[in-house]
Amino acid sequence: VDCEVSPWGPWTACDxxxxxxxxxxxxxxxxxxxxxxxxxxxxQQRRGCQMSNCHNHQDHAIKGKSF
Numbered sequence: 633v634d635c636e637v638s639p640w641g642p643w644t645a646c647d648x649x650x651x652x653x654x655x656x657x658x659x660x661x662x663x664x665x666x667x668x669x670x671x672x673x674x675x676q677q678r679r680g681c682q683m684s685n686c687h688n689h690q691d692h693a694i695k696g697k698s699f
């Protein structure tokens with residue numbers, strides 16, 4: 633029996649308000665592999681994101697920057 637996984641869930645919001653950050657999504661194992669079946673694929677994906685909400689940033693050097 634091969635591993636079966638759920639469809640990908642939605643991407644999370646970017647974990648940064650200003651500058652580079654990360655988004656992720658996940659899926660779950662529906663059926664565990666048995667008797668030499670195919671292993672489960674990755675259950676997590678990550679991708680980069682870029683946020684430009686820097687006008688409220690504490691660091692004045694970053695505050696006016698546009699990413």
